[in-house]
Amino acid sequence: MDSRTGEAGILARLLEGILSGRIRIVDLTVTLDQRTPTIVLPPELGQTWPFRIEEISRYDRRGPATYWNNFSCGEHTGTHFDAPVHWISGRDLPDNTTDTIPPVKFVAAAAVIDCSRDALADPDYLLTVDRVEAWEEIHGRIPPRSWLLMRTDWSLRTDPEAFLNMGDEGANTPGPHPDLIPWLISKRDVIGFGSEAVGTDAGQAPHFPIPFPCHHHMHGNNRFGLPGLCNLDQLPPHGTLLITAPLKIRQGSGSPLRALALVEEQADD
């Protein structure tokens, strides 16, 4: 309540919108469990821990009134946040870790581009600048400081084998074209790039001229990644507000998170 005008404040109106259902909250997070796939790397390299969980007690002799678990996983497991320090190109930037990124950056708008048909036709589909420009012709320009989320419906592949989609030349999963990321940064000033696959880069990205271009350029410009998303089909092309706060791990390169989207329902007039 504004003490001078007597009108409801912005936050009160936001809350009213949420509670009345005019603002819908969409959970973009996959459930973490032991089958949650993690990135497949050559076996002689360092490996991320998969999600594992052990019961501490369940109302039993180990704790009669308590149910709780210990869990472990890598920072980049399931739906997660990539901080700039994750990549060597972002190693020396200021405020590049999960504990030092200013919290204001965890709240941002999102544009959602639907590539589900393309990914269905070609698992190695790459999102190009041309495609984004054509999308902007219809839906309008991506505002600065927005996320670009690439909807592929890849998250519908709940079987880990189909989700990772490994071939004998690496993974076959969709992602951004190498040229798209520098363009998104210099021409659209995005805050980051989000996708549904195991990483923000395409499965074949290790073989690109600059390997893993989304990681290389985004993190090299102090921007973020948001892989492993789901429910992107429930978001409009524009008008989504994302809340993406990672765990505050000291010197963390990222963390699993609960990615929430706020979407304003269209009035029925």
Add this chain to the structure above:
Amino acid sequence: MTGPAGPPRRKDPTRRTRLPVTPPGNRSREAHGLAAMAAAGRFALQCCRRCGHVHYPPRQLCERCLDGELEWRDVADGGRVLAQTTVRHANDLYFRERLPWKLGLVGSDAGPSIVAHLAEGCERGHRVRLALHLDRAGNAVVAASPERDASRDDPRLREMVFDPRGRRVLVVDGTTGLGRHLVEAFLASGAREVFAGFSRPWNRSPDLAALRGRDRVSVYPLDVTDTDAVEKLAALIGDKVEILINNSSHVRMGGALDRLDFNITRQEMEIHYHGLLRLAGYFGPVMRARGADGPYGAVAWVNLFSAWSLVNNPELGTYSASQAAALSLSHCMRAELAAGGVRVVNVFTGPLDDEWHQLVPPPKLDPATVAIRVVRGLERGLEDIAVGAVAEEITHRLAENPKEIERSIRL
């Protein structure tokens, strides 16, 4: 695949499962020397270093010259049946269930007269072959079988071995080279069914593809680092597993000082030690309860260990240590499974000829050879199986002088 007791039948759910009982267990300290020989498949008896007299049963002093220096030596395994009897009444629960039971006194070629279990076809005056076996309680006994035409189907001898024929076998990781050969070896030996686990479905293993659709083989996701996955598989097939082969392995080079990486060491412990513990916790109890479940009941738990579990190889220092942890755990399991008459068999191998030993100079073991030796060892009822020159040498040198091998071991 018809076994000695006829083809395996599906279980009658209206019948109470027979509870496992084991033969009487008390032995003297000296008599456990026989267990060590039986575990490795040797027919060795105590011999006096001074006068050469051969003893049975084991004792502390030479019965002829009273010298205290008795050592175990391999001796001639022939003999002749001097007397025989058939036991038709017993108060001991184990023998009571298995009557009639043939016993005899055998004059051994090595010297002493030995009370032995007699296989079918061993009659008074016949020449026989003697062997040390471990009974269902894990204690050494002497068994005599006909010198010629001994049958693997003898019900009394089958009590002392782990014949895969007619039994269902779980190979924990069926998608490694060794795992694939183990599956094939058990199929060839007449196993009723082989369950093959695989841990990383996305790995596009050609071995996994080959296993799928194979007759008498079914494949299941099984990652021993995942408690939930082990519990789920045990719920699915745990009451069918009669022989379990734990061949999960994670080989990485590195010692304690020059490669400080706890991710690798944790993974080693997760797979070798906690993996075995998870399998033990979920598969062990039901196997122990099924030790007497018909002629094809649960019989053996087999661990494939590196010979470096016995003595640390600093080039594979943390790997060796995690293997040693698992080996120690296997001794705990051996004591716990003994109540059900289910025996723990440990197989020790040198470096395998696989992708993780590319730069290791020969001799390296062909995984197919290891698989065959595992099956043969089970058929003979061995408890400790050293496969290949490296493992054999390590066990010998450890017995002679552990300090020597500790200082000189290298790949």
